[in-house]
Amino acid sequence: MTHRSRQLRVSALARIEGEGALRVVIDGGQVSDVQLQIYEPPRFFEAFLRGRQYTEVTDITSRICGICPVAYQASAWNAIESACGAAVGEPVAALRRLLYCGEWVSSHALHIYLLHAPDFLGYPDVIAMAADHRDLVERGLRLKKAGNAILEAVGGRAIHPVNTRLGGFYRAPAAAELAALAEQLRRALDDALATVAWVAGFDFPDVELDCELLAARDPGRYAIERGQIASAGGLSFPAAAFAEHVTEHQVPYSTALHATLDGRRYLTGPLARYTISSAQLSPVARQAAAAAGLGPACRNPFRSIVVRAVEIVYAIGEALAIIGSYERPGPSFADVPPVAGTGHGVSEAPRGLLYHRYELDAAGRVAAADIVPPTSQNQAAIEADLAAVVSAHLDLGDAELTALCERVIRNYDPCISCAAHFLDLRVERR
Amino acid sequence: MTATDPPTLAVWKFASCDGCQLTLLDCEDELLALAREVRVAHFLEASSQVRPGPYDLSLVEGSITTPADAERIAQVREQSRFLVTIGACATSGGIQALRNFGDVAEFRAAVYASPQYIDTLATSTAISAHVPVDFELRGCPIDKRQLIEVITAFLAGRKPVVPDTSVCSECKRRGLTCVMVADGTPCLGPVTHAGCGALCPAVGRGCYGCFGPVTGANLPALTGQLRACGMTPRAVDLVLSTFNVAAPGFAHDSTEPGGSGPGEERR
Numbered sequence: 001m002t003h004r005s006r007q008l009r010v011s012a013l014a015r016i017e018g019e020g021a022l023r024v025v026i027d028g029g030q031v032s033d034v035q036l037q038i039y040e041p042p043r044f045f046e047a048f049l050r051g052r053q054y055t056e057v058t059d060i061t062s063r064i065c066g067i068c069p070v071a072y073q074a075s076a077w078n079a080i081e082s083a084c085g086a087a088v089g090e091p092v093a094a095l096r097r098l099l100y101c102g103e104w105v106s107s108h109a110l111h112i113y114l115l116h117a118p119d120f121l122g123y124p125d126v127i128a129m130a131a132d133h134r135d136l137v138e139r140g141l142r143l144k145k146a147g148n149a150i151l152e153a154v155g156g157r158a159i160h161p162v163n164t165r166l167g168g169f170y171r172a173p174a175a176a177e178l179a180a181l182a183e184q185l186r187r188a189l190d191d192a193l194a195t196v197a198w199v200a201g202f203d204f205p206d207v208e209l210d211c212e213l214l215a216a217r218d219p220g221r222y223a224i225e226r227g228q229i230a231s232a233g234g235l236s237f238p239a240a241a242f243a244e245h246v247t248e249h250q251v252p253y254s255t256a257l258h259a260t261l262d263g264r265r266y267l268t269g270p271l272a273r274y275t276i277s278s279a280q281l282s283p284v285a286r287q288a289a290a291a292a293g294l295g296p297a298c299r300n301p302f303r304s305i306v307v308r309a310v311e312i313v314y315a316i317g318e319a320l321a322i323i324g325s326y327e328r329p330g331p332s333f334a335d336v337p338p339v340a341g342t343g344h345g346v347s348e349a350p351r352g353l354l355y356h357r358y359e360l361d362a363a364g365r366v367a368a369a370d371i372v373p374p375t376s377q378n379q380a381a382i383e384a385d386l387a388a389v390v391s392a393h394l395d396l397g398d399a400e401l402t403a404l405c406e407r408v409i410r411n412y413d414p415c416i417s418c419a420a421h422f423l424d425l426r427v428e429r430r
Numbered sequence: 431m432t433a434t435d436p437p438t439l440a441v442w443k444f445a446s447c448d449g450c451q452l453t454l455l456d457c458e459d460e461l462l463a464l465a466r467e468v469r470v471a472h473f474l475e476a477s478s479q480v481r482p483g484p485y486d487l488s489l490v491e492g493s494i495t496t497p498a499d500a501e502r503i504a505q506v507r508e509q510s511r512f513l514v515t516i517g518a519c520a521t522s523g524g525i526q527a528l529r530n531f532g533d534v535a536e537f538r539a540a541v542y543a544s545p546q547y548i549d550t551l552a553t554s555t556a557i558s559a560h561v562p563v564d565f566e567l568r569g570c571p572i573d574k575r576q577l578i579e580v581i582t583a584f585l586a587g588r589k590p591v592v593p594d595t596s597v598c599s600e601c602k603r604r605g606l607t608c609v610m611v612a613d614g615t616p617c618l619g620p621v622t623h624a625g626c627g628a629l630c631p632a633v634g635r636g637c638y639g640c641f642g643p644v645t646g647a648n649l650p651a652l653t654g655q656l657r658a659c660g661m662t663p664r665a666v667d668l669v670l671s672t673f674n675v676a677a678p679g680f681a682h683d684s685t686e687p688g689g690s691g692p693g694e695e696r697r
Contacts, residue, residue, distance in 0.1 A: 014478035017448045041445040041495045042550060043526035047537035053668060059638065063525050063673065066449020066571060114455060114476060125477030127465040134462070141458040148456060156633050157626075158456060159449040159571040160640070163633045171633040406478070415448075 083343025102150025113140025338364030444492025643679025
């Protein structure tokens with residue numbers, strides 16, 4: 001085996017959002033190259049955002065990703081409201097958090113049940129899984145539907161919500177409309193707790209990531225729709241300092257730009273959020289995590305499915321709490337008059353930290369836009385993890401090793417539809 | 431297909447956000463029932479099992495923006511008995527068709543550090559610009575009830591019931607107060623294809639055209655009304671230049687000289 005040259009290829013990765021491929025080169029028993037190739041065609045959002053009116057931005061950026069449109073709206077409104085020096089009141093902020101909880105529940109349920117669990121149970125997809133485990137699949141679909149119910153009640157539509165705007169919402173839901181969700185969410189909380197217990201029983205390879213972890217942190221609560229940026233290693237900085245710490249650079253073996261944090265590879269997403277903020281979880285989420293065998297930190301990417309399940313428990317509890325204390329805000333939005341300047345914003349997309357920066361002129365026209373999605377930040381860490389896993393399993397045949405690589409990629413729930421618009425495509429030059 | 435085999439369904443992705451294919455997975459109440467009626471033969475977002483074609487029904491998301499995709503859609507067409515486009519990207523080129531009115535080389539350089547490695551076409555075009563399409567489902571994103579209707583109609587061998595009327599007709603049926611008449615809120619409802627269920631007027635917002643132009647849209651009359659509601663020529667240009675910017679029914683004269691929106695590139 002040691003002198004054999006092997007190449008593993010997956011020309012179209014399945015059960016991920018968007019289009020990607022994988023190429024691994026093994027030379028003389030050493031992994032010489034790993035490329036997570038993005039062939040999703042670019043759509044040039046940052047280019048055509050220039051010249052648009054600042055009030056249009058959140059409707060446009062939501063179209064970057066159909067799985068996490070609220071994240072693309074939230075980071076954009078955080079950045080633009082910051083540029084304009086506008087602040088929204090607490091009732092509007094609570095509604096935004098509620099909306100974002102809906103996206104977490106829906107997106108995480110999609111990933112756990114429809115994309116990720118089939119790997120652990122040995123099925124090609126959820127439909128085949130449903131033939132043997134119909135109750136489980138129905139539970140996952142109920143959870144996903146509960147998340148979408150929040151998105152529809154608050155956002156007006158589950159995919160690309162229409163009710164959101166700079167400063168808040170076109171219309172704040174009446175208290176009775178939100179109260180109508182509570183019964184469905186209480187049942188969903190039971191489903192979420194059952195989900196944690198279920199995925200905790202999966203078989204997890206013993207792997208630890210050694211890279212830095214980066215996530216938003218919000219004092220007093222688990223960061224979702226806003227926050228400062230923090231690392232597991234103790235860094236802490238505001239969104240405005242993102243570019244001082246995170247840079248994109250070229251690596252010798254490819255034309256891709258990889259993000260690094262102060263020169264080092266890093267990971268964002270559920271493992272980072274949990275490791276940095278697990279103490280901020282609700283008691284019920286913390287108990288569920290402990291019962292599932294999670295300590296205060298989690299660096300095993302295979303266990304990310306458990307962290308996602310714990311985050312569903314948290315998000316549903318948070319949604320119930322917001323609904324329980326909801327009072328319809330007087331004005332449903334704050335005025336955000338245009339100011340010339342630059343604004344930065346972050347939020348925690350289901351897949352991790354999402355950074356936006358906008359430069360506006362005095363009339364509110366966008367002069368420049370910069371968007372750094374989680375999957376492009378995670379690329380280098382995913383590739384390093386793949387290299388480590390392949391190195392540790394060189395004894396496997398190509399088919400088994402390739403299948404293992406695909407599982408490793410799905411652990412990160414990569415959203416290539418988002419990332420492709422900001423990544424260089426790789427060209428093999430051999 | 432033999433008498434016992436269910437028809438096969440394939441879902442294809444081109445340049446897009448994944449939201450329209452996600453709409454299929456968002457049919458939480460119908461998904462498992464649907465899986466009994468059709469065999470999901472190719473749906474990469476949902477399954478790692480890929481069965482070879484031909485396919486009875488192909489749902490196509492996304493627009494054509496690269497030379498490779500222009501070839502791939504021809505192959506998809508060859509393998510598909512019926513081909514239905516789902517969503518604004520596949521039906522009119524999507525928001526990425528803003529490049530059609532700009533300088534794509536400059537766009538590429540603005541976003542990518544090494545633009546020479548980005549293989550892209552100068553335009554983002556609808557699927558129908560490349561291959562014959564059997565049905566086009568509108569929306570950014572599509573509506574899941576309409577998606578179920580299209581699949582059901584295909585299974586029953588009948589035409590889908592997807593009325594080519596305006597958002598106004600849905601707004602009236604919901605009993606909503608007209609936001610434009612009552613509040614002077616600019617609204618694209620009169621020229622926009624129905625299908626969403628008048629979501630925006632229901633929250634007091636004017637329609638912003640996700641479903642693209644309705645057949646026979648009277649755009650000059652509406653743009654006059656939008657101006658009367660206080661919109662500037664540039665604002666009118668921008669609101670018509672979003673997810674269905676390349677749809678012929680939303681083509682309009684840009685009226686603001688020296689503007690920096692898409693309008694100036696359109697002249």
